[in-house]
Structure formats: structure tokens, C-alpha cells
Amino acid sequence: xxxxxxxxxxxxxxxxxxxxxxxxxxxxxxxxxxxxxxxxxxxxxxxxxxxxxxxxxxxxxxxxxxxxxxxxxxxxxxxxxxxxxxxxxxxxxxxxxxxxxxxxxxxxxxxxxx
Amino acid sequence: xxxxxxxxxxxxxxxxxxxxxxxxxxxxxxxxxxxxxxxxxxxxxxxxxxxxxxxxxxxxxxxxxxxxxxxxxxxxxxxxxxxxxxxxxxxxxxxxxxxxxxxxxxxxxxxxxx
DNA sequence: ATATTTGCTACGATTTCAGTAGCAAGAACA
DNA sequence: TGTTCTTGCTACTGAAATCGTAGCAAATAT
Numbered sequence: 001x002x003x004x005x006x007x008x009x010x011x012x013x014x015x016x017x018x019x020x021x022x023x024x025x026x027x028x029x030x031x032x033x034x035x036x037x038x039x040x041x042x043x044x045x046x047x048x049x050x051x052x053x054x055x056x057x058x059x060x061x062x063x064x065x066x067x068x069x070x071x072x073x074x075x076x077x078x079x080x081x082x083x084x085x086x087x088x089x090x091x092x093x094x095x096x097x098x099x100x101x102x103x104x105x106x107x108x109x110x111x112x113x114x
Numbered sequence: 115x116x117x118x119x120x121x122x123x124x125x126x127x128x129x130x131x132x133x134x135x136x137x138x139x140x141x142x143x144x145x146x147x148x149x150x151x152x153x154x155x156x157x158x159x160x161x162x163x164x165x166x167x168x169x170x171x172x173x174x175x176x177x178x179x180x181x182x183x184x185x186x187x188x189x190x191x192x193x194x195x196x197x198x199x200x201x202x203x204x205x206x207x208x209x210x211x212x213x214x215x216x217x218x219x220x221x222x223x224x225x226x227x228x
Numbered sequence: 229a230t231a232t233t234t235g236c237t238a239c240g241a242t243t244t245c246a247g248t249a250g251c252a253a254g255a256a257c258a
Numbered sequence: 259t260g261t262t263c264t265t266g267c268t269a270c271t272g273a274a275a276t277c278g279t280a281g282c283a284a285a286t287a288t
Contacts, residue, residue, distance in 0.1 A: 032145075037142045062266080066266085103137075103138045113189065177276085231286100236283095242275105245274070254266105
């Protein structure tokens with residue numbers, strides 16, 4: 001009995017909670033996994049080594065970080081550069097651009113929470 | 115022995131992987147929990163009843179849905195309206211507006227994945 | 229009165245994550 | 259050449275989150 005392969009969600013395939021595989025559902029599934037948003041966020045600047053990324057993201061366990069990085073590489077959002085470490089791909093940077101306004105929103109949000 | 119209270123992440127408090135409690139970190143923690151992005155997405159239109167929301171989100175278990183809704187209500191992103199069901203607050207709608215361009219991005223993204 | 233729908237709670241099984249230890253490969257130094 | 263660091267990552271165990279299903283009380287419809 002071999003283990004089922006664990007891959008990143010991919011368009012066309014069935015995704016958690018969606019039989020359609022619609023792109024945005026696939027994306028929401030991918031981004032909704034623990035630490036993914038945070039890891040992307042920490043990669044918004046310069047490339048980081050595995051260990052630096054782990055520290056920046058708040059010390060998540062290396063096994064989980066490695067799993068998330070595998071998914072993100074598989075999805076062409078993150079890439080590994082020799083002698084530099086992990087970095088966003090061009091696509092990944094675009095994605096993060098979409099997410100950037102969240103900072104401003106979150107500032108207003110916390111005020112409303114008192 | 116009472117159960118430890120499980121609350122939504124809140125600014126100022128320590129959040130998973132961050133001792134600073136910076137707003138954007140708190141937000142990333144909240145949004146990074148499973149099903150949260152999907153649930154918000156499904157609420158982008160009209161209000162939905164608990165069961166309708168559960169079905170729309172792909173049949174997640176009611177206990178998890180209830181937990182997520184509690185967190186989102188606590189965070190003033192979602193509200194429960196009598197005789198209507200669950201809906202985004204004004205803030206929640208603003209947040210989703212920030213996330214809306216993800217659809218377009220995800221379309222391009224899937225093409226690049228072949 | 230009976231049947232349905234709705235908003236949940238309970239609970240055991242399964243999956244994921246946390247936390248720590250440690251190893252192989254390469255660079256830096258002695 | 260040997261030793262020490264750093265880096266990227268795997269292994270392992272226990273804890274926590276999630277799944278999947280069952281079911282119940284209140285409200286509504288028939």
C-alpha cells in the first residue's frame with residue numbers, strides 16, 4: 001500500500017470542496033493552507049534561504065515549510081535559485097501585488113475592533 | 115477543567131508565529147485558516163443560510179463552518195442577519211473587494227501551468 | 229398533527245501540524 | 259587533512275485541527 005501522492009491543487013482536477021476545478025477555487029484552496037499566505041508575504045522582498053524563511057515566518061516546522069514550498073514551486077509561484085534561496089516567480093510577484101493592499105485594509109480593520 | 119477559549123486572532127495579542135501582533139499578521143493568520151477564504155468568497159453575493167453556505171463552500175463539516183463563522187463574526191467581517199442568514203459586513207465587503215482581482219489572476223495562472 | 233428545514237452540537241476516525249533531533253553536503257577555517 | 263559552521267532538509271512523536279456522519283431542538287410549512 002503506497003501512500004497517495006500529495007500534490008498541490010491543480011486546475012482541472014478536483015479540489016477540496018469543488019468538483020469543477022475552477023481556477024479561483026484551486027487558488028483559494030492553495031492559499032488557504034496553513035502558512036502559505038504568511039510565507040508568500042515574507043518573500044515579498046529579497047530571496048530568503050530556507051532557514052531564514054523559516055525564521056521570518058515565525059518558526060514553523062521545517063517539514064511543513066518544505067511541504068508548502070513544494071506546493072508553491074509546483075504551482076510556479078515560488079522558485080528556488082541556486083546560491084540565493086527561495087524567491088517569488090514573476091507570477092508570484094504579481095499575485096502578491098494583488099494582496100498588497102491588505103496591509104492598509106488591516107490597519108483600518110484593527111481600529112474598528114477596538 | 116474548562117476548555118481553553120478559542121478566539122479569533124486579534125490585534126495586539128500574540129498570533130501564531132508573531133509576537134508583534136501587527137495587523138497584517140493577524141489578518142494573514144485569520145485568512146490562512148482552512149476554508150476562510152472560500153467561505154468569504156461564497157458570501158460575495160447575497161446572504162446565505164448556514165446550510166446553503168455549507169453546500170456552496172463544498173460541504174465542509176458543520177462544526178468547522180461554525181467555528182469559522184464565529185471567528186469571522188468576532189472579527190466583524192461577517193454578520194448574522196435574522197431571517198436572511200450570513201452576510202459580509204461593510205468591512206467584509208471591502209476586504210473582498212481587495213481580493214476580487216484574484217479571479218483574473220487565477221485565470222492567467224492556470225494557463226501557465228499547462 | 230406531521231413532515232421539512234434550519235442551525236447547530238457531538239463524537240470517533242483521519243489528517244495535519246508542532247516541536248525537536250539529527251544527518252548529509254558544502255563552505256570556511258586551521 | 260581534519261574540524262567546525264551553515265544550510266536544506268528528513269524522521270519521529272505527540273498534539274491539534276479537520277472530516278464525516280449522526281442527530282437534536284426550534285421554527286416553518288403542509
